[in-house]
Amino acid sequence: MTTTFKSKRYDLAVDTITEADIRELIDWLRAYPRLTMAHVTREFEKAWSEWLGVRYSVFCNSGSSANLLMYAALDSTGRSRNRGIVVPAVGWSTTVGPSLQLGWKPVMCEADPLRYSLDARALERLLREHRPDNVILVHVLGTPADMEPILALQEKYKFNLMEDCCAAHGARFRGRKVGTFGAMSSFSFFYGHHMSTIEGGMVSTNDEELYHHLLMLRSHGWCKDLPPEKYRELMAEHGVDSFHCPFTFILPGFNLRPLDLTARIGLSQLPRLDETVRRRAENHRRYQQRLEGAVEFARVGEADLISSISFGGVAASNAQRKVIVSALVKNEIDTRLFSAGNLGRHPFWTKRHGVFSAPVADRIHDGGFFLPNNQSLDAGDIDFVSDVVIKAVRG
Ligand SMILES: Cc1ncc(COP(=O)(O)O)c(C=O)c1O
Missing domain, CATH: 3.90.1150.10 (Aspartate Aminotransferase, domain 1)
Incomplete structure (x- = not known):
């Protein structure tokens, strides 16, 4: 039997964490594993990348943190350029919030009358008028945005595209999963979403440089979570000795780390x-x-x-x-x-x-x-x- 927090006859959200998931978690806990971010997180990231069909994913503590990481990675790689951004009128506060927190120049875009994501005609007007180098869209409530005109505009205006897929796991535009169109995409694993890690989020990308920046930004700005060769390369580049290496900060980072415990819960749900x-x-x-x-x-x-x-x-x-x-x-x-x-x-x-x-x-x-x-x-x-x-x- 599955226990839920159901209170009404029909709740909007129900738990996706089953009794079997909890039992599996308890068995795992009995071995006194490391609970903070370590190899189970990497395992979950790899499994998520395989599910989505991308090269890299970075697990973090919420979908909102995933959005913040995407913005910060565009900044730290220098790609946000003029820091202008088109943000959606219909979406979530934390889709837009980082543009205000980080001091970018957001302009808001009308919703598509059919799909409720960015309206391509309104988007083009904003691109022509403001020339922003960045756009973030939301696949609203799991309805895929109309990617064809948006990608055509990207070709024409050359902006960085971020996809907020926090409530759109598994949605597809013309057969292709959302979260595979932009430079980076974000997902939420909060309660009531398609799957839950209690709290949690993921950023996915095919871009190695962005991936490395996301890893550093997630954890204080240090580079010890990078793949070993990249870590060694950076330390040599900055002339850091081995004693200082683990605590040398490359970027002004955050602490948006998940737990191995939450990654474990994610891993048991992903097959479903x-x-x-x-x-x-x-x-x-x-x-x-x-x-x-x-x-x-x-x-x-x-x-x-x-x-x-x-x-x-x-x-x-x-x-x-x-x-x-x-x-x-x-x-x-x-x-x-x-x-x-x-x-x-x-x-x-x-x-x-x-x-x-x-x-x-x-x-x-x-x-x-x-x-x-x-x-x-x-x-x-x-x-x-x-x-x-x-x-x-x-x-
Ligand atoms: C479109 C969208 N973006 C971001 C978020 C934030 O995700 P989280 O609650 O994991 O921070 C949500 C939450 O539902 C959302 O719907």
Whole structure:
């Protein structure tokens, strides 16, 4: 039997850590292993890279830390150049936050009316006007962004692309996994995501230089976590003797390290990830079929796969959302704001840059809501939730 923290009839998020995972963890703990970051972390990173299909991954303590590391690695390698960046209006606070914390120059972009990620036309206007050298996008709630026009713009304007896939594990654009398009991509392993390491995040990349910088930035800016040859090369370059080597700081780093304990939990869940993605995708498709004509939701192409963390619906008005939310609450169905709505209407942004207003982002802010989607729900559950929404909309 699996213990969950389920409190309502249908919770938005359920635990992905099973009793079997806990038993496996206890067995591992009985051997008194090292708990801080060491070889199990490296094992998990390797397994994750294989799953995603990239060369390198760096495990850290949250998806937000993964985003911070991506920005910091572009800075420390000198690639952030003019430090201008396009950030999404629909996404998460910590997708945008590092641009403010690190003193970059962010400009906010309207959401795509179909997929809710960056709108390519709005993106091009910003690229033409501001010439930023960096762009970060979110695959919103597991819906793959429309990568074709975005990659064409990258070709034309030559920006560094970061992909925030924190809630999009296993989503695919034309068959290719999200997280393999940009210079770097981030994932979250928080509770309720496709898999969980309690807290945790990952940055993935095919770029060796970025990989080395991510390793140093994660741990104080020292280089002793680098592959041994690179470590020796750097120490020789800086003329450091062997006594000083382990505590020589190359970069101004952070401490965003994970634990081997959390890596162990990640390793036991990774083999189930594809099945979780399959269930979430199937549930999502059923919601789409059932809710067609009742509420707005993301739309993708035939060859794309939505691996949603929650089903994001958008009501026709704020008043209609109130009716839907009250029907959901009455039926013990958990709901909440669609992601963070329009990030350009939150104080962390408006205090510095004023209110960002755009039709799609505002529509999501005023009418967006979540419906539960997770691996514990089946077709009957989706039908029940959908019927509650349909009845509320049709009065
Ligand atoms: C798009 C996106 N980015 C970043 C994060 C932050 O991840 P974490 O909670 O692991 O810090 C989240 C969290 O849900 C998210 O949805």
